[in-house]
Amino acid sequence: MLSHSKQLFYQKKALFNTVFYSFGQIKPFKLPDLGEKIKDATIKKWYVKEGDRVQELDTLADVATDKLFTQIPSSYNGKIHKRYFQEEEACEVGQVLLDIEVDEESSETSTAPTSSHQQTSTTTTTTEQQITSATSSGKLATPAVRGLIKENKLNINDIKGTGPEGRITKEDVLNHMGKGVQPPLESFRKEAAKPAEQNIPTQKETTQRQAPVTRAVTSIDAPTSKQTKKMNDFQKGMQKTMTSATEIPHFSFKDEFDITELTNLRNNLKKSGVKLTFMPFFIKSFSLALLDFPMMNSTYDSSKPFEYTVWDNHNITIAIDTPNGLAVPNVKNCQAKTIYEIQADLERLRKDAEAGRISPKDIFDGTISISNIGNIGGTYLSPVILQPQVAIVALGKTLLVRPQSA
Numbered sequence: 514m515l516s517h518s519k520q521l522f523y524q525k526k527a528l529f530n531t532v533f534y535s536f537g538q539i540k541p542f543k544l545p546d547l548g549e550k551i552k553d554a555t556i557k558k559w560y561v562k563e564g565d566r567v568q569e570l571d572t573l574a575d576v577a578t579d580k581l582f583t584q585i586p587s588s589y590n591g592k593i594h595k596r597y598f599q600e601e602e603a604c605e606v607g608q609v610l611l612d613i614e615v616d617e618e619s620s621e622t623s624t625a626p627t628s629s630h631q632q633t634s635t636t637t638t639t640t641e642q643q644i645t646s647a648t649s650s651g652k653l654a655t656p657a658v659r660g661l662i663k664e665n666k667l668n669i670n671d672i673k674g675t676g677p678e679g680r681i682t683k684e685d686v687l688n689h690m691g692k693g694v695q696p697p698l699e700s701f702r703k704e705a706a707k708p709a710e711q712n713i714p715t716q717k718e719t720t721q722r723q724a725p726v727t728r729a730v731t732s733i734d735a736p737t738s739k740q741t742k743k744m745n746d747f748q749k750g751m752q753k754t755m756t757s758a759t760e761i762p763h764f765s766f767k768d769e770f771d772i773t774e775l776t777n778l779r780n781n782l783k784k785s786g787v788k789l790t791f792m793p794f795f796i797k798s799f800s801l802a803l804l805d806f807p808m809m810n811s812t813y814d815s816s817k818p819f820e821y822t823v824w825d826n827h828n829i830t831i832a833i834d835t836p837n838g839l840a841v842p843n844v845k846n847c848q849a850k851t852i853y854e855i856q857a858d859l860e861r862l863r864k865d866a867e868a869g870r871i872s873p874k875d876i877f878d879g880t881i882s883i884s885n886i887g888n889i890g891g892t893y894l895s896p897v898i899l900q901p902q903v904a905i906v907a908l909g910k911t912l913l914v915r916p917q918s919a
Contacts, residue, residue, distance in 0.1 A: 538617075539594050541609040545585070547578060548873035553605045554578045555746055556598050561611075565593045570683065573611070575869055576604075579750030581876045582837045582869045591615040653680035661686050675861065676872075748838060758897035760815070765895050772911065792831075792885060793855040795908060799883055800827040800847040810880050812901040821903070830879035830899060831859070833866040840866040841899065843879035887911060 547554060554576035561573055567587045574585050594612040598604050653674060654662070658681055662669050665686070672689045674681035744752065775794055782789055803810045813821045830843040842865075844850075844858045865871050882899050887910035894907035 538615045539612050540589060540591075540615050542573070542588060542611050542613050544576070544604045544606050544608055544610045546606055546873075547576075547581070547583070548877045551578050551580060551606060551873075553603045555603050556600050557582070559596065559600060561593045561596075563593050563595055567591065567593060567613070577746040577837065579746055579753060581840065581871050581873060582746070582835070583872060584870055585610070587613070589613050589615045658683055658686060665690060745838065751839060754899060755897060757900050761898050761900065763895075763898065767893050787853075789852065789856055790859070791911075792859060793852045795885075796829050796831075796844060796847055796855050796859075796883060797850075797852050799829060799881075799906060803827055803881070804848070809904045811903050812880065813903050814901055824880040826878075826880065828878050828880045830882040830902070831862070832882075832884050833863055835866045835869070837869060840871055840876075841879070841882075842866065842871055842875040845878075881905070884908065 544554060555578070556574055557577050558575040559573075560571075560575075561567055567573070568590050569588065570586045572584045573587050576583060576585055592614040594614045596611045597609055598611075604610055653676070654669065659669070661683065662672070662681075667686070667689065669681065672681055672685055673679075675685055676682045772791075775791070779789055779791065779794070807823055808821075810827060811821045811823045825848075826845065827847040828843045828845050829847050830841050833840045833842065842862045844855055844862070847855060850858070862871070862875060865875070879899070879902065881902055882896075882905040884894075884896050884905060885908045886894050886896075887908050890910055892909040892912065894909055896905045896907040898905050
């Protein structure tokens with residue numbers, strides 16, 4: 514005969530097993546590694562609530578750090594069991610973000626029940642592992658994307674990846690199945706063939722612009738008013754970056770360049786249906802110059818004052834203004850890319866930045882920076898260096914210089 518306490522213990526154990534095997538395995542989903550030196554992230558927006566069903570790669574939340582704003586995708590198919598953080602709360606990297614009741618087919622080889630309170634668990638697949646998982650052919654793809662390729666009996670080597678470091682995304686597979694892969698030049702021609710929107714102001718708009726500006730006048734006896742506002746995560750990052758830049762001795766050199774021939778080349782390409790901005794030309798020229806002056810493509814660690822690291826890869830950092838603040842991703846391996854490929858990377862980075870989908874891999878490992886301030890005005894600039902880089906180039910406004918009459 515079993516004692517009453519043992520009977521109660523076995524009854525509870527049986528009940529747990531029934532619940533566990535009936536409803537699936539509960540796995541903790543931890544905040545993945547977002548890149549070097551990032552210790553935590555703020556939850557800006559939840560896309561799921563407890564009880565919602567999710568598929569692998571579905572977006573769980575938007576998170577922000579002082580360096581980036583990105584989305585966290587799910588690693589499993591299943592149901593959201595519990596969320597551990599509210600919006601605007603900070604979660605440390607490696608800390609459990611939520612629990613997912615995983616479907617049986619997503620449990621993979623794990624058979625033992627896993628709880629979010631078991632902090633020693635090492636079975637959780639992180640987003641970073643998904644990003645860097647490679648196929649046997651060397652192509653980067655997540656398990657879900659590889660499954661989609663296998664399900665449709667496709668050859669992964671025929672699919673061109675547009676994700677970070679050439680990673681094949683779900684959209685790449687769907688585009689390959691539906692339309693095939695377009696070469697960069699062809700895609701630019703199709704984009705350029707679209708009728709351009711003409712922003713010609715109407716007479717009403719012109720009148721409104723010319724109308725005098727009136728401002729409300731406050732009484733001289735009114736008390737002084739002010740507002741104290743907290744910086745958002747991006748503004749905090751900019752403050753840290755600008756402050757750390759003051760530790761670097763800066764030397765500025767300013768010059769002018771005649772880009773008449775470059776302008777003519779770009780105009781001729783536009784006539785043939787190729788859509789190119791000036792920036793890919795500047796970036797490629799920058800990269801070619803670095804081949805002659807490789808020391809400029811270096812990083813410097815102030816904790817090791819008598820050495821610096823010269824990089825073979827030209828990962829050129831650019832600045833993109835987004836609704837969330839200034840993002841600073843970089844175009845990887847410019848030394849090995851054509852102008853068309855650089856243009857395609859710039860368009861992808863701009864779209865991802867505006868949508869809040871910048872990947873950590875797009876932010877880190879920049880080796881030198883180029884900033885285009887001229888699009889908002891200004892001819893001569895003094896930009897600050899982005900640590901740990903050692904140099905930055907700033908582009909001023911393009912001026913039309915008319916030849917003087919004799």
